[in-house]
Amino acid sequence: MKKLFAATVVMANCFFGSAQSSDIKKPECIAPAKPGGGFDLTCRVAQGGIGDQFGNPMQVTFMPGGIGAVAITLFNTTRTDDPNAIVAFSSGSLLNIATGKYGEWTENDVRFLATVGADFGAVIVRSDSEFKTLDDLMNKVKADESSLAIGAGGSVGSQDWMKAALLLKSVERDPRKMIYVAYDGGGDALTGLLGGSIDVYTGDIGEMTAHLDTGELRVLAVMSPDRLPEPFADIPTTKELGYDAEWTIMRGFYMGKNVSDDAYEAWAAAFKEAYGTEEFAKIQHDKGLLPLNIAGKDLDENVKERIKKLRAIAKEAGLIE
Known part of the structure; x- marks a missing residue:
């Protein structure tokens, strides 16, 4: 019986290990604005979609200032390695990074984690x-x-x-x-x-x-990368028509650049697990978001490439030097 119990514990640890980390004790989502806006919505999707995968309910904290500038500064000064916190971002945040509105902080100063829809x-x-x-x-x-x-x-x-x-x-x-x-x-x-x-x-x-x-x-x-579901399924994409003009209004999260790989991967795994559930799909739909489920390294690379493109366009248009 003792051997059976021990084996059960090992199996349980293996099953839950992909979505948990011993470093994550108090999961927190930072909405870098006042309550009620898009960043609040983004955090609420995560709060409901991930639930208590880390053993405790997720707290939502509001941090207004500079449409994200205060938050990104905090996570590049005193909370660079905080394993508990994720910060909401949108495509507007990416545009602010590309045009230098966050001062010295760039896309290389955070780790983009996961999306919750678009x-x-x-x-x-x-x-x-x-x-x-x-x-x-x-x-x-x-x-x-x-x-x-x-x-x-x-x-x-x-x-x-x-x-x-x-x-x-x-x-x-x-x-x-x-x-x-x-x-x-x-x-x-x-x-x-x-x-x-x-x-x-x-x-x-x-x-x-x-x-x-x-x-x-x-x-x-x-301006989506692929055809969208109903009621938009009959509308062609700019890409399929031969025009390189994609615009995804992305909603997601980043973490501090010095957060451990263990914590980062645990958060990414939690989102990937949530993506496969009907509950998460319903929350997306109820919040008016279309499916866009990307997490971990794939998202980090996607976002950084997107910001490079935005920066080049802004420069050519005379918005930045």
Whole structure:
């Protein structure tokens, strides 16, 4: 009986070892903003999706300041090796890194850990637009970058501006020459599109759900790496149409750059295990996120390559030196 008990303990340790680490005692998710925003949402997905895989419930801590600047500074000064804490980031955070808005801290000063879902950019026109396909639109752009008005809910250098800039770069045209109209938000940009103030809206596919059946808008392409599930399955991607203009609005987490490999891999394993559950998929859906499940080294490499590309575009557009 003693041998059987010992064998059972060993098997249990092997089973749970991939998602646990002796270093992780008090799992904590840092939302680098005030409660209620996207970073809060990101932490809540992790809090509900991972549950108590580390033996204790996950705590959510809010750390507003500089849209993530305060948090990344803390995790490069006093908490560089904290095994308990993960910090929420978004594509906006990556853009801030690329354009130097976090000061001296770069993508090499953190370890990107895992995603909890995503939204994706979309190229949207009115249903009565002369542009029936993305090729129609891009042929117009190739002929003259300033021949149409592109608008979105963000200023020059924002995520939405970057989507338009990527489209122009994909056909070797200068983003500085495009006519870009900045709105206060996506709702205002859609109003501008429907009213004829702009020709194209570079928005998010997630916000199109309520508009697909109205007959007022046409989504020419989604800026995702692969086709999305219903209700977007019939919409082609920019990639499959031959344009290198992907924009993933990623939500995920990073850890301090000096965290142990043991703790990092344990967190990554916890997310990978959660990805395979119906519970996690439901939380993603309920929070308005589309599936994007990447963890560990694959994500770290993906994000760092993404930031390099953003930095190059920002430099060419004159946003940074």
